[in-house]
Amino acid sequence: MSKIRVSEIFGPTIQGEGALIGEPTVFVRTGGCDYRCSWCDSLHAVDSDYRADWLPMDAYEIFEKIIKLSKGKPLTVSLSGGNPAIQDFGPLIEMGKKQGYRFALETQGSITQDWFKDLDLLILSPKPPSSDQVVDWDAFEACVRAAQQARTAMKIVIFDDEDYRWAKGVADRYSSLPLYIQPGNHTPPPPDEPDARIDMQGILDRMEWLVDKTLNDGWFAPRILPQLHVLLWGNKRGV
Amino acid sequence: MSKIRVSEIFGPTIQGEGALIGEPTVFVRTGGCDYRCSWCDSLHAVDSDYRADWLPMDAYEIFEKIIKLSKGKPLTVSLSGGNPAIQDFGPLIEMGKKQGYRFALETQGSITQDWFKDLDLLILSPKPPSSDQVVDWDAFEACVRAAQQARTAMKIVIFDDEDYRWAKGVADRYSSLPLYIQPGNHTPPPPDEPDARIDMQGILDRMEWLVDKTLNDGWFAPRILPQLHVLLWGNKRGV
Numbered sequence: 001m002s003k004i005r006v007s008e009i010f011g012p013t014i015q016g017e018g019a020l021i022g023e024p025t026v027f028v029r030t031g032g033c034d035y036r037c038s039w040c041d042s043l044h045a046v047d048s049d050y051r052a053d054w055l056p057m058d059a060y061e062i063f064e065k066i067i068k069l070s071k072g073k074p075l076t077v078s079l080s081g082g083n084p085a086i087q088d089f090g091p092l093i094e095m096g097k098k099q100g101y102r103f104a105l106e107t108q109g110s111i112t113q114d115w116f117k118d119l120d121l122l123i124l125s126p127k128p129p130s131s132d133q134v135v136d137w138d139a140f141e142a143c144v145r146a147a148q149q150a151r152t153a154m155k156i157v158i159f160d161d162e163d164y165r166w167a168k169g170v171a172d173r174y175s176s177l178p179l180y181i182q183p184g185n186h187t188p189p190p191p192d193e194p195d196a197r198i199d200m201q202g203i204l205d206r207m208e209w210l211v212d213k214t215l216n217d218g219w220f221a222p223r224i225l226p227q228l229h230v231l232l233w234g235n236k237r238g239v
Numbered sequence: 240m241s242k243i244r245v246s247e248i249f250g251p252t253i254q255g256e257g258a259l260i261g262e263p264t265v266f267v268r269t270g271g272c273d274y275r276c277s278w279c280d281s282l283h284a285v286d287s288d289y290r291a292d293w294l295p296m297d298a299y300e301i302f303e304k305i306i307k308l309s310k311g312k313p314l315t316v317s318l319s320g321g322n323p324a325i326q327d328f329g330p331l332i333e334m335g336k337k338q339g340y341r342f343a344l345e346t347q348g349s350i351t352q353d354w355f356k357d358l359d360l361l362i363l364s365p366k367p368p369s370s371d372q373v374v375d376w377d378a379f380e381a382c383v384r385a386a387q388q389a390r391t392a393m394k395i396v397i398f399d400d401e402d403y404r405w406a407k408g409v410a411d412r413y414s415s416l417p418l419y420i421q422p423g424n425h426t427p428p429p430p431d432e433p434d435a436r437i438d439m440q441g442i443l444d445r446m447e448w449l450v451d452k453t454l455n456d457g458w459f460a461p462r463i464l465p466q467l468h469v470l471l472w473g474n475k476r477g478v
């Protein structure tokens with residue numbers, strides 16, 4: 001069985017963002033990403049400097065850890081990264097679903113896997129201009145198609161006016177997908193200092209900016225949500 | 240056309256609680272309630288001392304105001320109170336839906352209306368022991384039935400261990416309804432001082448208490464959400 005490079009497995013805690021906000025969740029964060037977003041808040045799972053911390057685990061080992069954390073009671077497992085779509089989660093999802101666990105995956109939409117169709121929720125999070133990445137829309141489209149009947153939602157992080165305009169364009173193109181927008185965290189934790197203090201007022205201000213901008217603009221399609229875990233617990237990791 | 244007693248109409252802002260958290264919403268809050276919860280955070284829409292502030296409006300007048308606030312762009316309208324189920328919202332819902340508006344109603348589940356079936360979302364919020372109210376479960380059951388095909392969710396506010404145990408019992412009874420639990424606001428705004436400062440640390444502590452308690456207990460059925468508008472904007476009304 002192929003190995004998955006795991007940066008961290010933690011929980012249960014509540015999902016802090018997007019479509020599953022508030023949902024009791026165990027997180028499996030994988031190491032490695034084909035992107036390098038300028039404001040990445042998960043550098044410890046992206047930068048190859050931290051590669052030594054990524055443990056190769058097979059589906060059995062991961063599921064054992066999930067069962068231990070959840071005391072064997074089925075819940076939602078969130079697969080994140082890095083880009084978790086790099087890994088082969090097919091066997092884990094199959095194994096977990098048999099015991100009632102549900103699986104959500106969040107990815108930027110650059111890499112497709114045929115097991116996307118087995119997810120309970122696929123969250124596609126295309127990266128806006130401020131990330132300095134360029135979206136390959138054919139690859140993104142392939143992800144949407146691979147999801148087949150799996151529930152799919154879109155999440156876009158917005159830092160500035162340009163991101164906002166871009167998000168509206170993407171939303172028009174994929175108007176059938178439920179959309180969640182969230183203000184960017186301009187003070188992500190440095191990877192070596194996961195508990196660094198954050199600029200809470202700045203985070204609140206950016207949320208207010210995004211809410212005001214969207215609503216004054218009469219754009220009522222997206223839900224607008226902050227990173228709840230940051231509001232509740234700062235940048236602290238593993239909660 | 241019958242009149243609806245309106246305490247306030249405001250928005251668009253984002254929904255701060257429960258199933259529609261983050262959703263752009265115009266709120267119609269009605270005056271009058273058949274309950275007197277010990278910790279009611281909407282006394283200005285409950286206590287008859289404020290009756291003089293409740294404007295009798297018909298469906299046309301209310302819809303006109305909703306259209307003005309939303310600049311004619313359809314969005315979600317949240318009917319709240321007090322107990323909005325006391326009023327006759329049938330004509331407003333019919334009128335609004337024709338133009339693409341969606342309607343959600345939140346009620347404690349003590350009074351049924353046949354127009355519940357026309358809602359896009361019925362949120363039933365039975366009040367736990369700490370409210371000092373006694374739930375009439377036959378009346379509650381009638382609300383669930385009246386919803387028919389309308390999407391229905393349950394929201395329970397939890398102040399203490401007794402409320403928590405009670406919520407679990409209710410959840411077992413209505414296990415098919417999506418459940419949202421939220422910590423109580425122990426510092427609701429006095430009705431004459433809507434912008435009174437709040438005990439933010441206490442609110443964060445209660446959220447942490449509820450998350451820890453629920454997850455340590457292995458109860459993964461409910462989503463656990465704070466009152467987001469309180470975290471973002473304190474007790475300030477009309478945002």
Ligand code: SF4
Pocket residue numbers: 033034035036037039040041042043046081082083108127
């Ligand atoms: S796609 Fe996500 S994990 Fe990868 S660099 Fe961008 S923000 Fe970081």
Ligand code: SF4
Pocket residue numbers: 272273274275276278279280281282285320321322347366
């Ligand atoms: S049911 Fe709601 S509005 Fe009525 S008294 Fe209780 S908390 Fe207040």
